Amino acid sequence: MSEQNLTSPTLDFESADHQASPETGSIPSSAQSTTAKNPTSKPLDVDALMERIKLEVAQHQRSNRRFLGGNRINTTPLGVALSRMEMLLNTAETRAYQRTKWPDKLDRFPINLSDRIKNTMLKMFNIIFKDQQEVNFSVIASLRESISLNRQLLSQLESLQLQMRSEMEIVLTALDELEQPQDLGDRPVVPIQAVADRQAKKERSQQLNEFYMALEDRFRGERSDIYDRLSVYLPLIDSGSLAIDLGCGRGEWLSLLRDNHIQAIGIDASPRMVKTCENLKFKVLQTDILAYMGTLANDSVGTVTGFHIMEHLPFDTLIQVFSETLRVLRPGGVAIFETPNPENVLVGSCNFYIDPTHRNPLPSNMVQFLAMEVGFVNTKIQYLHPNPGQIANDDLTEGPGKQVIDRFNHFFYGAQDYAIIGYKQK
Template sequence: MIEANNSKIDVNVLMQKVQEEVAKRRDFNPIEAAVSSLSTINTASISHAEAQLSVAETFSEVPTKFPDKFNRFPFTILKPLQKLALKVYGFLFKKQRVVNSSLAQALKVSLDLNQRLSQQVVTLQAQLHKLADQVDSIDRQTADTSISMDERFSTVDNHLAATDERFSAVDGRFSTVDGRLTAMDQKLSSTNEYYVRNESYIKDDLTQQKRLITLFLEEARKRLPEPFEQEQLQTFENEGKHLLDAFYVAFEDHFRGSYQDISDRLKVYLPLLEQAKLDTANFPILDIGCGRGEWLELLQQSGYTATGLDINRVMLDRCRSRGLEVVEADVIAYLKSLPSQSLSAITGFHIIEHLPVIELLTLFQEILRVLKSGGLIIMETPNPQNVLVGSNNFYMDPTHLNPLPGPLTKFMLENAGYQAVEIMNLNAYADSFKVSGSEIADRFNDYFYGPQDYAVIGYKP
């Protein structure tokens, strides 16, 4: 009906536009819609759409009269029928008018929304332009700042490089100074140790000299103006044997090794005592030539009862200062004073090489007598099978008499009556001294860098 009355309005076109608008709103993207609207919506198209809607609203109303051309003759004759025709027309197309009116209203609302969207898009576009200008300004500032910061960083990096070079130079100087201080510290430590040893030696030597002088004056006061008797001369001679006590202690401190080093080496013998199951509470251990007391203290810490024997008074004083039980006496004389089978073990470390053969054989016999059945003897001595020991190191001690090869010492014990006699090789040179490469090298290592000491071990039947 609308088509019949107004050829300018195409309902199908309007419906298609409504459907397209609905589809657009369903997949609405603000930025894309804004850009699209800017390119399609303008003032002229909006005015044209408003005119079309006005026409559509006019023709959607119920007509109250026929057009003016029907008011002329002969149509005036049918005027009563015109009113009836209008009523019939209004009744027949009532629903169509409602549809047309709804479509017109929908398009009007759509047009209004488009106008608002267009205004918002224009506003957004202005804001976007403003933001773009700000971004450009920021980009320019950032670029300028980046160049400036790069220059500054380059300058700082150059300063840091120069500072690092200075620190490297200073560090090198500090390293040099530290090396010199380390060398000076080592020299001071060595000097201090040297003076401590000398002080100890001088102090011990002066003590012995004072004792000898006092004894001499006392004996001289008793006998003067009469001559000395033989007994008094023997006393002087015995005291003369102690003239080297302080010297020998200083010698031991310098060449034998520190107290802790010797104590660590002697721990190798503790398992032998455990295996022998010694009853030291009733049958104590005697250590002849106890020296500084390393072995005695180790025995004490391990729960054994032991006594040390020595003739060096300085050594004995050191042992007593550690709370160790020691006796000053000649070894042969002391053993002869003990009852038979009174000791569970007798030890001696670097003692037998100081004795003549006759005294050594007598020593082994007396030890066998005072040991209880199953008692243990341990004697350690330098190993002359090591060429360096047998040709040089052995003679470093001026009180040594003769080196004793292991087979010889073992034979002496077996000949004296000991059983299960064995030799334990000890204290080989570190591997860093040894050479490698052939069987000859291995033999060379055995003879030159092999065990420096050995112990002969035996049991009383």
């Protein structure tokens, strides 16, 4: 800035350099400029400018609303903190009971006493601390009540967040539609038609849902069988952190986790599946997978599983699910996704299509490649559930005949499913 500008700013109007230049923090002018930059152009139309600003602000507020819709409170750390409190209370409770046994560490030379003296001292100890014990139990009981209450509140908060998010989407979509210029003269029935279409779509979806439930019941297999099959994954799970099961279905995996004292949340889009899980007292949410994962914080989950969901997803959604899984997993956390194995010819050519909601078979090497591309480490494919009707060849000697049978067994009676297992880099 020159001396001349400092002392006589009005003399050099063209320079106008008391205002910040783009180099000093302003963003260069956009193509939306109301007037040309040439000072000889016609004067600025302030009314038009104000209208433009109103529009820009409205657009900005809309994008902000979307942003706000994406905000959520991360409840995972709260849940973990409550679990920690429960553990502490358990410890406290074990110490709060009346002492009936002389402590081992006091039962050694030179203070090892006779049983009579020990019993007398224990009685005295319990009499002296009787009131304290009552206080301890009351405090523990009230804290347990508080934890239970907090868990309920957390659960409600999560449900509300999810509900709010999905309703926000509906509202924003409706706003988008409203903000589109409508030529009512040409299309007077469009809004009514749209409502009718939406209703029809809803009904079709309901029918499909009912059909799918019946199909699942027919082909999914017994609950106990699924439970046993899934137990193969238990050794991979870190019992100290939260597990998320995407597409939890009837909750066999949730059941296995609960039986092994692992905290878990199930996600499923089907209201009937969710109801089934709720009846079994599982923590489960009815929502879209990606919408739910969007509510989780980075590095907040120990395990993410998805049994037979990959084959239902469009490929770009699958990529997003993998990416989101990697994001929410804590370092060292594990992801397990199981899907039909198309390398088994019967599966790839026929059984896969028993479920009409399956999109397309996913070859294991492609899925493993995708997992690595997304960023998982130590990925591996675990082949599972071979068809039991393999042709026996144990009594054959090595040779072409045995090789043919082996290959036949592999392609027709080999693993019907496989799982991609990957870890987040520590």
